[in-house]
Amino acid sequence: EVQLLESGGGLVQPGRSLRLSCAASGFNFDDYSMHWVRQAPGKGLEWVSGISWNTKYIDYADSVKGRFTISRDNAKNSLYLQMNSLRAEDTALYYCAKGKGSGTYTPLDYWGQGNLVTVS
Amino acid sequence: EIVLTQSPGTLSLSPGERGTLSCRASQSVSSSYLAWYQQKPGQAPRLLIYGASSRATGIPDRFSGSGSGTDFTLTISRLEPEDFAVYYCQQCSGSPRTFGQGTRVEIK
Numbered sequence: 360e361v362q363l364l365e366s367g368g369g370l371v372q373p374g375r376s377l378r379l380s381c382a383a384s385g386f387n388f389d390d391y392s393m394h395w396v397r398q399a400p401g402k403g404l405e406w407v408s409g410i411s412w413n414t415k416y417i418d419y420a421d422s423v424k425g426r427f428t429i430s431r432d433n434a435k436n437s438l439y440l441q442m443n444s445l446r447a448e449d450t451a452l453y454y455c456a457k458g459k460g461s462g463t464y465t466p467l468d469y470w471g472q473g474n475l476v477t478v479s
Numbered sequence: 480e481i482v483l484t485q486s487p488g489t490l491s492l493s494p495g496e497r498g499t500l501s502c503r504a505s506q507s508v509s510s511s512y513l514a515w516y517q518q519k520p521g522q523a524p525r526l527l528i529y530g531a532s533s534r535a536t537g538i539p540d541r542f543s544g545s546g547s548g549t550d551f552t553l554t555i556s557r558l559e560p561e562d563f564a565v566y567y568c569q570q571c572s573g574s575p576r577t578f579g580q581g582t583r584v585e586i587k
Contacts, residue, residue: 394576396524404516404524404567406576420575421480454523464571466514468535470523 361385363455363471370477371445379474381438381455389433392416392458392465395440397451398473407453408440409463416463423449445478452476481506481570485579491587498555500582502568507548512572515544515553518581519564527566528553558584 367379381393394409408419408429417429428441438455453474456467482505492498502513510531516524526535528544531551541556555562563586568579 403581404518404569404578406569406578409576418574418576459526459529464512464576466512466526466529466569466571467516467524468526468529470525472523 361457361469363457363469365453365455365471365474368453368474368476370479373446373478375445376441376443377445377476379440379442379453379455379476381471383436383438383455383457386457386469388436389413390461392461392463393429393431393438394456394458394463394467395429395438396454396456396467396470397449397476398454399448399451402451405451409458410438411463412461418463442476445476447478450476450478480575481508481573481577483568483570483577483579485566485568485582487582488580489583489585491585492558493587494558494560496558496587498558498562498584500553500555500566500584502546502551502553502579504549504551504570506573508551508570509572510547512570513544513546513551514569514571515542516567516569517562517564518567524567555584560586 395407455471457469458465459468513531515528518524532544
């Protein structure tokens with residue numbers, strides 16, 4: 360069974376940093392791309408970032424480019440999102456999601472339950 | 480950026496009725512890169528359809544997807560009580576990947 364468990368969220372002041380983690384299990388982690396998607400309270404889904412299986416291809420939404428950094432550790436089956444210079448508009452539930460394929464241009468077939476980040 | 484516009488914003492239907500949801504892209508999207516998700520309150524999204532028309536694992540056949548170019552459709556043939564939720568389309572061919580704003584399917 361595929362499981363994705365996010366951690367690291369919480370309340371943070373504007374301008375500060377936070378690092379999200381996602382522990383994956385139940386599949387061959389290093390065969391698939393991984394992504395972060397966020398959802399502001401009461402709003403829709405926003406794709407944040409994706410990383411290919413081998414870290415060769417990385418992409419970001421314009422809203423976070425230059426502030427957020429995605430990374431992965433295939434030996435630890437883990438995905439990360441380093442978030443710097445946080446703004447109030449970054450407040451959201453952050454989902455870790457598995458790509459259906461190895462590249463970043465792929466739908467997302469499994470999702471974690473989300474981790475709340477509040478910037479205030 | 481490819482903008483996806485979903486319509487209607489809210490669809491009010493009764494169980495057993497047919498639901499038709501639309502997703503229109505601001506520029507052509509390869510069918511291979513168009514997906515649909517379902518999200519229920521307090522839950523993570525779930526992949527329903529990928530490649531515009533292929534059902535994801537475990538998705539019942541009352542869900543079907545169609546379309547090409549800039550116009551895509553998700554059809555729910557006969558609504559079950561558990562189908563009342565918010566549905567999002569997503570394109571994963573352009574950068575950034577984008578979602579539509581969602582269609583809420585509510586009980587009439």
